[in-house]
Amino acid sequence: MTQLNRITIDPITRLEGHGKIDIFLDGNGDVANSYFQIPELRGFERFCVGRPVEEMPLLTNRICGVCPEAHHMAAAKAADAVYNVDPPRTAKLLRELLYMGFYATDHTTHFYALGGPDFIMGPDSPVAERNILGVIHKVGLEIGGKVIQMRKYGHTVVEMIGGRKVHPATSIPGGITKILSEEERKQIEEMGRWAIDFALFSLQAFKDIVLANKTYLDLILGDIYTHHTYYMGMVDANNKVNFYDGKVRVVDPDGKEFVKYAPKDYLEHIAEHVEPWTYLKFPYLKKVGWKGFIDGRDSGVYMATPLSRLNASDGMATPKAQEAYEEFYSTLGGKPVHQRLATHWARLIELLYAAEHWVELATDPEITSSNVHRVPTQTPTEGVGIVEAPRGTLTHHYTTDERGLLTKVNLIVGTTNNYAPIQMSTNKAARNLIKGGKATEGLLNMVEMAFRVYDPCFGCATHSLPGQMPLELTIHNQDGEITEVLKQFVD
Amino acid sequence: MSEQFEPVIVGFTCNWCSYRAADTAGTARVKYAPNVRLIRLMCSGRLDPTFVMKALAGGADGVLITGCHPGDCHYIDQNYKALRRFLLLRRTFTGLGIEPGRIKLIWASAAEGMRLAHEITQFVEEIRTLGPLNWPKWNEQPIEVEALDEAVKETA
């Protein structure tokens, strides 16, 4: 068989390997195939076995320093389930409030520092401007301060309830260890109201700059970034988006409910596929089956992102977010939205919901109650805890002995859900953009945009941050000489 | 297995009972196995678990801890504190895959040279049946990348 050229896209550095894309070209220099590899495994599922279940919220924190709050919550809920204990209402409120603070911070970071610049500045604007600084210049200086402010506020909430800014410490089986004081509550409420304004401001900015701009809209609606897959997201009793609790709902490529399952039943619906060339597994819908990296109703591939959560739900549980939700679908021509780039918009709608709900929780009369823990009385056995991490549905599944020491641990983390779609998106982008062994202009960013929409956090799967992943792409000719080096700088 | 395995054992004795018991054994010319090397402490209460770990990490196959009989401690009741540490240490070792039998705590009064000798010989036999521990000398042998490849290939 003919010697193929190879293109290696290495998100960070060639030797560090926080995930890299190998693109193989055929004799004509067209894309034969591409592989997105995750080269790291830390083995939490093994070494957590033998530990006391109450430590899981603290141990699994360390899976990811970007979304430790998500692991903390999923672990705490799984531990509740293991003891079959229902935490007092206040404990749940506090956990969820912490989680809203986290969501607001995380979505803000992604939109302004990572995803947003593509639009606000435009995909083909000079790379040097396509970053947070560029955004500041375009939208106005005060935005920079606001972004930092928003991150600070979010972290303050996390610290007030979780005890620490990174790796919260307070959730335990049956509730939480910290009581919220009235002073803290006031402060949190004020910050929350500010956060709502910030979210609205961000949405407005998105509309003014992106939606008003035909080029961007076309880009969003274009085919390169479109995949017809299943969509997953957690919903409350009214099928509204919920990050902390509820049932997991999956809709098919036509937006019809495919299944809605309770966390404990996840094994009936989710399975993971293993490939020998990467450490990360590929989850898929068990009842549909693994058909490889392909679109459509017959492929078990699903997506779990802000966009999928909106697709999988019937709306948002807070008024302003609900408005935004409706506008979202009316603008993009109804449900479900398959255009991946719309995820950025969806993310801002979630930001608004997080901020609104933040205030709802902070003003709940029971939030400062001292009844924050219920002592478990039953023999620990088995439990599943699911939350929506910003990057997808996060599942923790524990089995313990009668002393509550873990005997089995299974984790399906946020980003992992999207591993197959990411592989597909990058592959598709590459196929569309690389012709005749030559990369077209803006290819790099186009390909990068293809997976940046997923806000991939390999901290969970491996250990890299959702960074503006700088790309370096090298194209070899038949003889393997470098004919062209395309680079994107970020500084 | 050409020649039989000779365990290396580090022993910690208190100055007042067990170390004197060793003296008594000597004076009475009681014979016992030469595998134990004794370190004198003022009291079994001085025994820091770090000593035991250092001994095992340093190549010992077992560690013997001795003190005055409960109630007879020269320092009134410090040997009870040694007992508590010993029991917790042994549990910790189990989690690290070290047989609990590799550390032993015995009480011996200054008069019990016979007993000490007997216990030592018996402990040596117990370790002999457990076999060598030979814990890796981590600092002395940094794993070479080649060796590493091998190691991983067989595991992966």
Next chain:
Amino acid sequence: MSEDTPNKPKVGVYVCHCGSNISGMVDVEDVSKWAREHLGQEGLVISRDYKFMCSSLGQELIEKDIKELGLERVVVAACSPHLHEKTFRNTAERAGLNPYLTEMTSIREQVSWVHTDKVAATEKAKHLIAGTVERIAHNEPLEKLKVPINANTLVVGGGIAGIQAALEVANAGFHVYLVEREPSIGGHMSQFDKTFPTLDCSACILTPRMVEAGTHQNITLLTWSEVVNVSGFVGNFNVTIRKKARHVDEELCTGCGICWEKCPKKVIDDVYEAGLGYRKAVYTPFAQAVPKYPVIDEPNCTFFQKGTCKACEKFCPTHAIDFKQQDQYLNVEVGNVILATGYDLFDAGKMTNYGYGRLPNVFTSMEFERLSNAAGPTGGEITLRDGKTKPQTVGIIHCVGSRDKNFNNYCSTICCMQSLKFAHLVKERTGAEVYEFYIDMRTAAKSYDEFYQRVLEEGTLFVRGKVAEVTDAVRLRSQKGKLIIQVEDTLIGKQRRIPVDMVVLSIGMEPRADAKETGKMFGISCSTDGWFMERHPKLDPISTMTEGIYIAGCASGPKDIPASVSQGAAAAARVLDKILQKEVELEPIRATVDEARCSGCRICNNLCPFNAIAFIDDLAVTRINPALCQGCGTCVAACPAGAISGTGFSNDQIFAQIDGMLMSI
């Protein structure tokens, strides 16, 4: 981390042949040669082997090397440090090297004498030496701690042992605080009538001593008083004494006795009279009491109970009665303490098969002492409970509560002799027939056995066997009203039922009920049977593990009067020795806290049995009092912050020793 630092201190290693004791099983030349060749990088500059290191020539060898080679550390591989550690430390000191920079490795007791394979033995010797050589690099020069001695002495317990001790110290010209719980000193001895074997009158020999103690210018007598707190350490104890309210002003009282004549309240005296006699609510326990002042016994005093009476006050010629008097707390500073707290008597009621308390004519030995005492309730008449009937036959049962695994395993040592004394007194005063029921006769002291012979000759009947039961259930009408002693006579191998009128239970001694608390207060321990523990049962029976605390008399176990007296004197001698030294030297093996690193977690605070560890609240750190610290190192090993270090046995020293011992050779 004890990494090889380039300039390690210069070490000399000296391997002793001990004649052939060591060289017979250990190839000492090879060991010494090996050390020279392999321990260079550990700082070794010289290693020698020699026939007898402890000989003056051997020591000179070391001194010479220290001077000429500038040795900074000396390792002697020879016998046990318990034999010659001092010797070689002195050697080093003579050559100008701090004694604590010398270490011994036992290759005799731990190697040559106990192993049979010369190769293995030689190898083990090398390992041990390597360990010591690595260890000694981390030894620090240490100075003995010197603490000044307060010349005052506290004696607790005013029995004969305590009195003796107090007098000895006082006569030597030093001040003594003599503390007694009861209203008078004198202890058990003051209750006896005669003392064996000489039969001289207890009161006659005791009283002069009591008086001397009571009037001695160097003795502060504190009766009706108890020690409630002790702090400090050898040479510098601070003692709090509770002086219970006597309600009698000692300044004014003349001891005339009118108050107890007039006192309307009769009280059964179960302390001094063992329950056989009465005293008043205001009383002195006995006529010769020292001091002469009575006490008012609040629980029994009508005024204190009902608020009226005050008879004593009305009649007191010197207005010495003071109902308002309160307990006083005195703080005294002393350098040494002698505990002569004595013993309690076994509670005969526990042996229900002997019927004490149920059968009126079963008496305890102490009751008998009072019966036979001229100053006692019956004026020395030996009668049955009714107070008039003279017994025809008397059975004396030995070892009641002693040598009995149900009660006390030990022998109370005095019961045999006291029983013989009783037999003699019964015969002398009543002519009754006397049976002695014994397990073994123990009469092992000066002229004790002669006394036994004498009692035998007087016709006392001896039955060898432990009495099973004393009962009033008679089988023969003729025996009606008698007590039957059921016993197996092991000499003739027959069960016997012996009818008697009176039974005397020779009850044993027990540690004071509060001995444990007392021990705790003074920082000393009790043996398993509850007596105070001596530093060494043979070689140091009057010292304890705590410097400056001595024990005398029955506090450390059953004793007769001569033994108690000599212990009192011996303890006094120890104290005087300390006082005359003016200061004590303490081993410098001590723990210290690095306060910068102490987190105040207080993990260590419960660990020190010598109260050397104190928490300083306002600084939130823990401190160790070097004079109280005994150097066990438990807190060093316990500190989770690694903030406590211990001299002589530091982590670095022991880590290095482990490394050395495991060095591959």
Next chain:
Amino acid sequence: MSDKPKFAMYWAASCGGCEIAVLNIHEKILDVDANFDVVFWPVAMDAKYKDVEEMEDGSILLTLFNGSMRNQENEKIAHLLRRKSKILVSFGSCATEGCIPGLANLFPVSEIFDVAYHTASTDNPDNIHPVPSFEVPEGTLTIPIMNPTVKTLAQVVDVDYFMPGCPPESHQIAAVVDLVIQVLQGKAQLPPKGSVIGAGQSTVCDECPRTRNVKLIKAFHRIQEVAPLDPALCILEQGVPCNGPATRSGCMARCPQAGAQCIGCYGPAEGVVDYGARLITAFASIIDAREPAEIESILDGIPDPTGQFYRFNLADSLLRAGRSNWDKDGH
């Protein structure tokens, strides 16, 4: 631009929390920017291995290195950055003591694979495991080889300073940044090589506001059995195994202040050789029992001693790994 001293920050096997902690020093980050020329910081900017390779040895003044040595690539970069840096700081718990992922040292890599690729939800009938090098139709794909044992940075290269914490507290990071800047301005001295920076000398109790008394306990409790705890009283005295007494100070006792026990992320105190040993002896010291049977039953209250004592520190402990990690016959 570059007469300013060069600054680098790198992550090996880490979770990213250290980077977040650095970002959380907020405005201080501007001081870093003002005083340093940031030449290598993957999270913040394009980072190209060969660019670093091309730098002169020792040309980077300060490198904050977080993450443990999980695979060969981690080690290679560690060696590279050691060469290029004047001051190499082992930053955070992973680099300094192995952190939670160091618990993997309790097991052989093979076992980690066996579990990870055969979980309840994994559909793996053909027993496929990732392999270092794999032939796909189009060519060969390679992924880095995992080390059998997680190592700390100092076990691989010479380290100048250690900065503990999971992650290091932002106020401590800010303090260290200030210090280095002052050193640059000649206003301060660097601490001796090998020092621990950005932390205290003592242990967490030193900063913990809870009241402490003489400790003697009859039972250990798991926090969910007794929560909520008395907020004013030492957690350990309430029977909950709190690692505070043995854990280096510097975090301001955040977890105890939030009603949770210290889990030990700041590692051992100054000069301590083995963190776990300190905790073993500390916990044993407060047990109020003398009879072996009673002591054992009290110890049952610590269900996972190995995890309790070596949660963060296993890779840096004297024994460093569980026996089965290296000894096939071990169990």
